[in-house]
Each structure stands twice: as C-alpha cells, then as structure tokens.
Amino acid sequence: MKKTIAWGITGAGHFLISSFDVFGRVKYEYDIRVNTFLSSAAEEVVRMYGLEGQLETISSGDYLEEVFPETRQGKSWPKTGRFLLDKYDALIVSPATSNTVSKIAHGTADSLVSNAVAQAVKGGVPVYVVPVDIEGVVVSELPFGIDRELCRKCDPCPPRDNCPNNAITDQIDLLKCSGCGICRELCNFNAIKGGPVELKVRDIDARNVETMKGLEGITVLEKPEDVIDVVKEMLH
Ligand SMILES: Cc1cc2nc3c(=O)[nH]c(=O)nc-3n(C[C@H](O)[C@H](O)[C@H](O)COP(=O)(O)O)c2cc1C
Incomplete structure (x- = not known):
C-alpha cells in the first residue's frame, strides 16, 4: 500500500x-x-x-x-x-x-x-x-522588498503599476505579495530585492x-x- x-x-x-x-x-x-x-x-x-x-x-x-x-x-x-x-x-x-x-x-x-x-x-x-x-549563523532568504535608498520614486512606477496583487506603494505589502517577482524585473533601478541574509542563532x-x-x-x-x-x- x-x-x-x-x-x-x-x-x-x-x-x-x-x-x-x-x-x-x-x-x-x-x-x-x-x-x-x-x-x-x-x-x-x-x-x-x-x-x-x-x-x-x-x-x-x-x-x-x-x-x-x-x-x-x-x-x-x-x-x-x-x-x-x-x-x-x-x-x-x-x-x-x-x-x-x-x-x-x-x-x-x-x-x-x-x-x-x-x-x-x-x-x-x-x-x-x-x-x-540549530546553532551558529544561518543564511536565510528574504522575500521581495524595496531598497528605499535605491528607489527613485518614479511615476509611473512599472513595478507598482503591474503588480497583479496591488501590493506595492512605497513599500511591498508582504501580506498581499504572492512572490511572483514581476516587480523585480520591471524596476529600472534594481531597487527591488530578495535573497540571502545572515542571522545569528x-x-x-x-x-x-x-x-x-x-x-x-x-x-x-x-x-x-x-x-x-x-x-x-x-x-x-
Ligand atoms: C518572510 C518571513 C520569513 C520568516 N522566516 C523565519 C525563519 O526563517 N525562522 C523563524 O524562526 N521565523 C521566521 N519568521 C517568523 C515566523 O513566521 C513567526 O515567528 C511565526 O510566529 C511562526 O509561527 P509558526 O511557528 O506557528 O509557524 C519569518 C517571518 C517572515 C514574515
């Protein structure tokens, strides 16, 4: 079985x-x-x-x-x-x-x-x-977020205007985000990032x-x- x-x-x-x-x-x-x-x-x-x-x-x-x-x-x-x-x-x-x-x-x-x-x-x-x-330092993956130092506050803003979940204002509302990554592709200033981060246990x-x-x-x-x-x- x-x-x-x-x-x-x-x-x-x-x-x-x-x-x-x-x-x-x-x-x-x-x-x-x-x-x-x-x-x-x-x-x-x-x-x-x-x-x-x-x-x-x-x-x-x-x-x-x-x-x-x-x-x-x-x-x-x-x-x-x-x-x-x-x-x-x-x-x-x-x-x-x-x-x-x-x-x-x-x-x-x-x-x-x-x-x-x-x-x-x-x-x-x-x-x-x-x-x-478990112990020591772990490398975790962050979901998508806006690096506000890189964001130029463009208007129109392609990531915001094309987000299928209306999750983007000056930040990404992670409770609406479905992780599709379209925004990262559309930002001309690479201001949208996810990826590795180190954490201490x-x-x-x-x-x-x-x-x-x-x-x-x-x-x-x-x-x-x-x-x-x-x-x-x-x-x-
Ligand atoms: C994007 C994101 C990633 C998270 N990653 C971790 C993680 O790697 N380890 C952890 O202990 N908590 C992490 N958390 C926090 C937990 O989700 C939070 O402590 C929650 O209360 C855990 O509840 P649960 O144990 O019932 O799933 C993360 C939260 C978010 C929003």
Whole structure:
C-alpha cells in the first residue's frame, strides 16, 4: 500500500524552498502521499515566496493528500486526530521555526503543527523535525522588498503599476505579495530585492533544539535533504 507522510510547514523563510523541492521529490520520485499541515504563519510565508502553486501539486486535495491551513481549523485541531488512526507513516516538520521548536521542546500543543507533533507521538507515528535555527549563523532568504535608498520614486512606477496583487506603494505589502517577482524585473533601478541574509542563532533556540533531541518519538534532522534518507528507510 502507498505510504503517507504528514508534512508540517511552519512560517520560516529559511529552508522553505529546499523543503518544497524535497517534498516534490517525495511525491513524484518516491510515490508517497503528502498530507500538508500549514501553520497560519506558513500560509503567509508560503505565499510571499511564490510557492502556493507548487503546494497544490504536492498535496492534490484528495483524501490523505489534503492541505490543512491552520486558519481554517478550529482551536481543538480535530484534523490531528488522524494521527491516532494509523493513517500516517511519519510526520515531518520542515522547516520548523524557532517558535514551533520551542513549543515542541516544552510540550506545548496549542497550534496546528505543535498539536500534530503531540498527537503523532501519542499515536506512535515517528516525528522528524528540521529546525531552521540549530546553532551558529544561518543564511536565510528574504522575500521581495524595496531598497528605499535605491528607489527613485518614479511615476509611473512599472513595478507598482503591474503588480497583479496591488501590493506595492512605497513599500511591498508582504501580506498581499504572492512572490511572483514581476516587480523585480520591471524596476529600472534594481531597487527591488530578495535573497540571502545572515542571522545569528540565539542560544535559547539552540538549547530548545537540544531539548527536542531528547524527547521520545522525535528525531531532529539537520536539513530538508535528510528527509530523503528517512523516505528510503521507510520504503526499505
Ligand atoms: C518572510 C518571513 C520569513 C520568516 N522566516 C523565519 C525563519 O526563517 N525562522 C523563524 O524562526 N521565523 C521566521 N519568521 C517568523 C515566523 O513566521 C513567526 O515567528 C511565526 O510566529 C511562526 O509561527 P509558526 O511557528 O506557528 O509557524 C519569518 C517571518 C517572515 C514574515
């Protein structure tokens, strides 16, 4: 019978694109069903990075291939009851924000993804977590934004006038942006940028990852690509 993985996505830009690449492979290369659980921050961030369409191809909407967005669930998270019904072969949270890691590490289960982890452990479903903030310095990807020192405030402004979501004024409203990147192409002064930024990992976040490593039923993975080894083992 086909294997089924529950995929928990939280609101991290770091490791987000590589997580999508990996889960595309999980579905198409390894023929595994992917049922997605999206935190409410992830709903926003996935859109900002232009990944909504890709999500529809990974989780088609059929039974056990649904997308469960946190903003459309109740507060008692009834969908996570499925982890008690022997429906999933694993729960993989990738990427996991420092916020969700903190919740998992301390047993809090008041959000869709942290509750999914709690239910999965109770139901004997193995849990794998890919934290974004493990230790040291990480390089993350920013969504699109306007460098106001480069912006010449042109009028007409091609990026603003051609944005399909009306997301641009003197800044980009990231809650409207769908990450299409048309604006970056149209700005004659290269004032629209996304891309890499370096961040220091806080020691509290590193400690939470260490705590999580000691919890029953939970395995910490270093990067999204490590999910492929989990899948190979599962199919062995
Ligand atoms: C564009 C963008 C990128 C973000 N990237 C990260 C990140 O890499 N790591 C992180 O811990 N939080 C990141 N955040 C902040 C989280 O989304 C925020 O802490 C949120 O409350 C996490 O909720 P969740 O853990 O339920 O998904 C980002 C926010 C935005 C707007």
